[in-house]
Amino acid sequence: MLDETLVKVSLGELKRVIVTMPPRHGKSERVSKKFPAWHIGRNPTDEIILASYSVDLSRGFSRIARDTLTTNKVVFDVGVDPANQSAESWGIDGYRGGVTAAGVGGAITGKGAKIAIIDDPVKNAEEANSEVMREKVWDWYQSTLYTRLTPDGRIIVVMTRWHEDDLVGRLLKKESDEIKEGTHKGEQWTVINFPAIAEDDDFLGRIEGEPLWPEFGFDAHRLEQIKSDVGSYVFNALYQQRPSAAGGTIFKREYFRYFREELIGNMPYIVVGEKRYRKHDLWSFQTVDTANSEKTINDPFVVSTWYVTPSRDLLLYDVYRTHITGPDQKPLMRQMINRFRPRFQAIEDKTFGTNLIQECKREGMTVRAVKVDKDKVTRSLVIAARYEVGMVYHREDAQWLTDYEDELLSFPRGKHDDQVDTASMAGEIVHTLPPSTMEERKVSRSDRFDNDNDEEEREQSNSFW
CATH class of the missing domain: 3.40.50.300 (P-loop containing nucleotide triphosphate hydrolases)
Incomplete structure (x- = not known):
């Protein structure tokens, strides 16, 4: 042909x-x-x-x-x-x-x-x-x-x-x-x-689902693996040649899954489907989307708190979104550290975020600079692929849940994308972490977050990056 x-x-x-x-x-x-x-x-x-x-x-x-x-x-x-x-x-x-x-x-x-x-x-x-x-x-x-x-x-x-x-x-x-x-x-x-996978009325005469070039290694199994890795949005464009308007197609409501928190005695547990994890055995981190200037109060400031399971599932535990001035961001970040005790806070290394990273490091806060070298849509594709294969969960009944999911569903045509930015950072972080990071840590809360062990905690977090 x-x-x-x-x-x-x-x-x-x-x-x-x-x-x-x-x-x-x-x-x-x-x-x-x-x-x-x-x-x-x-x-x-x-x-x-x-x-x-x-x-x-x-x-x-x-x-x-x-x-x-x-x-x-x-x-x-x-x-x-x-x-x-x-x-x-x-x-x-x-x-x-x-x-x-x-x-x-x-x-x-x-x-x-x-x-x-x-x-x-x-x-x-x-x-x-x-x-x-x-x-x-x-x-x-x-x-x-x-x-x-x-x-x-x-x-x-x-x-x-x-x-x-x-x-x-x-x-x-x-x-x-x-x-x-x-x-x-x-x-x-x-x-x-x-198209890599034959669809209805294939002009080559292939039956629906038949691969284009299995002899070269692109058989049905390989193509399904690629689709799982990159997500439907990317796969439909690159492999099926059917790019679609991004609004409402990068994140879909059917991708959303949920976990709950429950107490057994005095011990908090995270329940993900049929699995139950002691909350203190999971490690957590935060992603921070900073305000864009020091003076305006109109720029949103977002801190998202994530837990990670041994199987690399991402659990979105909390989203804190507010409008504050630039000088108020660092104190609020400290509040989020004291509240959730994450291993580190990740911040995009650009504009005001660069200055904030330097200030936080000078004060001994464990922050990680995230390099920004792609546009927002491209950065979102890693976390979108994880959503599609069922590796991201939201805390059910959270007050912030509706606003967060609405922003994902409207991205990138929506009015706001600051919460999406924090999710994109989380996807990149988990995607690049070594498998050893996911092992459950059998330590007590007091051992893990004792103020006397701050330096040890920082050293541990360095090895996770």
């Missing part, structure tokens, strides 16, 4: 083609490495532009295409121009055709294209979730790539879907809107989607 489509592009029967395919399933091998060599070997006067999120990646595609043509010179009876054979730009000896590698967002100066191939215009989820980056890709497509086409030029977009508003999403929406308005005058897009 893919090769047949590429042949039609080469012949000019198709002018606009979108190919969507899961990661590591060979899309670049066929479209960006082999097809350019095959087409230009048969059409040595044509020019091809190969573009990807990185010019280095595009050069790699171009190099393989060049070497493929050289290896099969006898088949095509043409060869690479010895005076013009760099991976970034190479030509055909005796003809005007050739291949140019480019990075999405970069210039394509002085080059035309009978065929333009865009292979994965964004690098990762962080870029895909960035509205600025999506706009940058779109502007580049319209103002740079599209303007290099010859009158009968063709475009192939081959990519793994990340976001409903990615390049493929925008191209199809633009076409759909123009058709509805009666203003569409260009070529229509032919879309070929290869």
Whole structure:
């Protein structure tokens, strides 16, 4: 199916083609490495532009295409121009055709294209979730790539879907809107989607649930494991090529599970399903979302308290959310330490949080700086995946419960996301902790939180990070 489509592009029967395919399933091998060599070997006067999120990646595609043509010179009876054979730009000896590698967002100066191939215009989820980056890709497509086409030029977009508003999403929406308005005058897009797991009416003739490439290790069991690890939101986008609007789909109400606290004698227990844990045997930590400035009283301040079971289930025990000024945050953090005795408090290392971390450390408080190098949606995906597989529990009947769950369900379209931020931090923390951290600790409350053992407690918490 893919090769047949590429042949039609080469012949000019198709002018606009979108190919969507899961990661590591060979899309670049066929479209960006082999097809350019095959087409230009048969059409040595044509020019091809190969573009990807990185010019280095595009050069790699171009190099393989060049070497493929050289290896099969006898088949095509043409060869690479010895005076013009760099991976970034190479030509055909005796003809005007050739291949140019480019990075999405970069210039394509002085080059035309009978065929333009865009292979994965964004690098990762962080870029895909960035509205600025999506706009940058779109502007580049319209103002740079599209303007290099010859009158009968063709475009192939081959990519793994990340976001409903990615390049493929925008191209199809633009076409759909123009058709509805009666203003569409260009070529229509032919879309070929290869979902990792066959769905209804699979165009390859697979039965529902059949994997796309089991011979390469992506069998049904492996794909189910991937789905469990990354969550449905990511899996449906990357592997099924069905990205959905994030609102109401990252966190779903059916993911929510609950635990309760009960006393047996004077001993508090945490009951999670059929399991019962002594509360004092579980270790806890807090995640803190700070106010954004020192003066405003409108910024929310949140402290979430979490317990962790030996099987790495996260138990959300308490959420304290208020509006305070910057100088009041550290005293409130101390109150939360005295109330819950966590092993550490985690704070995002950015803006006011950076100063707060330094102040807390100077006063001997056990805080941990959490590096922030991704957008909010991307950071939320780890905890969202844990919710989906049933590894996060909320304390039932808590006063804060409705407000907290409403914020999760409305994220990222909702008015607030500070409580989600604390959950995202918790997911990252548990995800990176060693298994030994989860062992139940058979110590008494007085031993564990004796003020005389503060230094020992800090040393223990260091080993958990």
